[in-house]
Amino acid sequence: MIEIYISFCQKHTFICIAVFITFIPLIVSLFKKTYREASFSSLLIYLITKLVIDLTMFHFASIKQSTVVYYNISIPVYYALIGSMFYHKFETTRYKKWLIWSIGLFTLFSIWDMVYINPEFSNLHEQQLVFYSGTVLSLLMIFWILLYLYEIMLLLKIPNLLNFPFFWVCSGFLLYFSSLVCIAPVLHYAEKWNNPLDIGFVYYVPYIFEIVCAIFISVGLWNFSFESYAKQ
Amino acid sequence: MQNSEQMKWVLLIASLAMILMSFFVILFIMYYQKRRFEEEKKLNDIEKNYNRLLLDTALNSEETERRRIAQDLHDDIGTMLSLTKLSLNQLNKMISKNGDEKEESIMKKSQSLVEETILHVRRITRDLVPTTLERFGLLEAIEEFIDKLEEDNSLIISFHANTEEFPRQGQKLELTLYRIMQELVNNAIKHASCSKIEIVLETNDRFVSLRVTDNGVGFDPEKIKENNLAGLGLLGIESRLAIVNGTVQYEKPLKGGSSALAQIPVMPLSENKPEPLHPFRRERVNI
Ligand SMILES: Nc1ncnc2c1ncn2[C@@H]1O[C@H](COP(=O)(O)OP(=O)(O)OP(=O)(O)O)[C@@H](O)[C@H]1O
Numbered sequence: 091m092i093e094i095y096i097s098f099c100q101k102h103t104f105i106c107i108a109v110f111i112t113f114i115p116l117i118v119s120l121f122k123k124t125y126r127e128a129s130f131s132s133l134l135i136y137l138i139t140k141l142v143i144d145l146t147m148f149h150f151a152s153i154k155q156s157t158v159v160y161y162n163i164s165i166p167v168y169y170a171l172i173g174s175m176f177y178h179k180f181e182t183t184r185y186k187k188w189l190i191w192s193i194g195l196f197t198l199f200s201i202w203d204m205v206y207i208n209p210e211f212s213n214l215h216e217q218q219l220v221f222y223s224g225t226v227l228s229l230l231m232i233f234w235i236l237l238y239l240y241e242i243m244l245l246l247k248i249p250n251l252l253n254f255p256f257f258w259v260c261s262g263f264l265l266y267f268s269s270l271v272c273i274a275p276v277l278h279y280a281e282k283w284n285n286p287l288d289i290g291f292v293y294y295v296p297y298i299f300e301i302v303c304a305i306f307i308s309v310g311l312w313n314f315s316f317e318s319y320a321k322q
Numbered sequence: 323m324q325n326s327e328q329m330k331w332v333l334l335i336a337s338l339a340m341i342l343m344s345f346f347v348i349l350f351i352m353y354y355q356k357r358r359f360e361e362e363k364k365l366n367d368i369e370k371n372y373n374r375l376l377l378d379t380a381l382n383s384e385e386t387e388r389r390r391i392a393q394d395l396h397d398d399i400g401t402m403l404s405l406t407k408l409s410l411n412q413l414n415k416m417i418s419k420n421g422d423e424k425e426e427s428i429m430k431k432s433q434s435l436v437e438e439t440i441l442h443v444r445r446i447t448r449d450l451v452p453t454t455l456e457r458f459g460l461l462e463a464i465e466e467f468i469d470k471l472e473e474d475n476s477l478i479i480s481f482h483a484n485t486e487e488f489p490r491q492g493q494k495l496e497l498t499l500y501r502i503m504q505e506l507v508n509n510a511i512k513h514a515s516c517s518k519i520e521i522v523l524e525t526n527d528r529f530v531s532l533r534v535t536d537n538g539v540g541f542d543p544e545k546i547k548e549n550n551l552a553g554l555g556l557l558g559i560e561s562r563l564a565i566v567n568g569t570v571q572y573e574k575p576l577k578g579g580s581s582a583l584a585q586i587p588v589m590p591l592s593e594n595k596p597e598p599l600h601p602f603r604r605e606r607v608n609i
């Protein structure tokens with residue numbers, strides 16, 4: 091079994107790093123006890139969920155089974171978790187309301203997307219990647235992150251952004267989702283079982299930025315101190 | 323296959339463009355935030371300086387007004403009283419020639435009343451303007467203040483300074499310290515019901531510090547501020563100190579009572595002292 095994993099790692103190095111790097115922000119988060127703050131506890135849940143889904147996908151990919159279904163499920167889950175993180179962070183109630191609505195609507199949308207693409211759910215091997223959800227997820231996330239950054243720019247409460255953990259988290263996600271937004275629509279074709287479209291190294295760009303994102307989040311979490319948060 | 327190759331490049335370029343864009347967004351926000359904060363800080367500084375100037379002017383005009391009143395009292399009423407005393411003396415001579423007992427006793431009474439009034443006016447003018455402070459400095463002024471208080475009280479007030487010769491400070495600083503000392507001692511007498519007050523004046527090359535300790539009931543300055551009990555006294559101390567960048571701390575010594583420590587950074591002595599409206603200095607001073 092282990093040899094299978096190792097050989098998979100050797101073949102897809104970037105993907106494996108992107109999977110295992112989630113351990114770093116996770117450990118930092120536990121070490122710094124960031125879960126005492128509401129938005130960071132959402133982030134922690136997100137990290138744990140991501141790790142679990144990624145490891146599952148890693149396992150099935152290495153034994154040459156389709157992982158598409160996990161990918162499809164993960165999209166609305168990630169959106170809900172990252173969204174709830176921003177929900178705690180926004181100070182404008184109007185934005186909070188929009189965010190809640192968008193989470194609900196997006197979940198429905200991605201379920202529809204999944205069912206529409208895969209009318210026959212039983213055939214796991216023939217599952218296809220969702221068509222729109224990945225792109226919509228990236229667009230929505232970019233929108234919320236920019237909105238949040240706009241809000242902190244207006245409110246002018248944080249004197250030094252580099253010491254502000256959430257700014258790092260936002261920057262990481264922003265980079266990741268903007269790397270994903272153009273590639274997500276193509277993944278539908280690239281991830282098919284009989285891969286009709288080879289996009290080569292471009293395929294790895296989101297994985298690289300997933301790693302960058304994890305590093306940014308770790309740096310942000312490392313800056314976390316509950317005392318200074320309580321004051322804000 | 324040609325198509326796929328092109329697709330690859332389009333995707334790569336689009337992705338890179340997106341990533342670059344978000345990178346610049348991040349940089350822009352950091353830069354903008356920093357700029358805004360600097361501006362805000364500048365504005366704050368300006369406002370703070372302005373407030374300080376305002377306070378300074380208010381306190382200065384208070385002192386000027388005191389001087390004016392003192393001068394008027396001294397020059398007008400003082401002179402008139404002296405003249406009255408002179409006339410009374412003449413009258414006294416005339417009456418004593420007549421040898422009427424009753425008239426003479428009334429005369430004596432009016433004379434002593436006038437004398438007493440003169441003394442009172444002198445005392446009031448001296449209270450209004452701390453002349454000793456200006457002429458001889460803080461040590462002298464504080465000692466005089468204590469002597470006057472001890473005369474008609476059963477209080478024990480002790481005073482130490484860490485140097486024999488207390489170097490003269492700027493006029494403003496001396497006056498600030500003197501007024502603070504006055505208010506603290508007055509507070510101790512008014513509120514603390516204490517039997518002992520200790521005043522310590524210390525200086526080094528950076529700070530002049532004044533500590534006033536009493537052995538009375540003590541108080542909690544936080545509570546007083548919270549409950550809006552602070553009168554003009556404590557607030558006045560703070561605003562006076564704000565002008566000269568000083569600080570004040572109130573402590574509760576273990577053995578009871580209360581202790582206040584005011585610290586003021588030493589200012590370089592300004593050469594051209596503004597000549598005060600000086601009611602008591604007769605010789606002309608040329609600047
Ligand atoms: N040495 C002290 N011991 C006990 N209580 C004090 C002492 N100094 C101040 N206080 C308390 O702090 C309160 C505020 O003092 P503050 O000097 O500001 O006002 P005040 O003396 O009542 O009025 P003002 O000084 O304006 O004539 C006083 O009412 C008193 O209760």
Ligand SMILES: [Mg+2]
Pocket residue numbers: 505508509553554555556
């Ligand atoms: Mg008082």
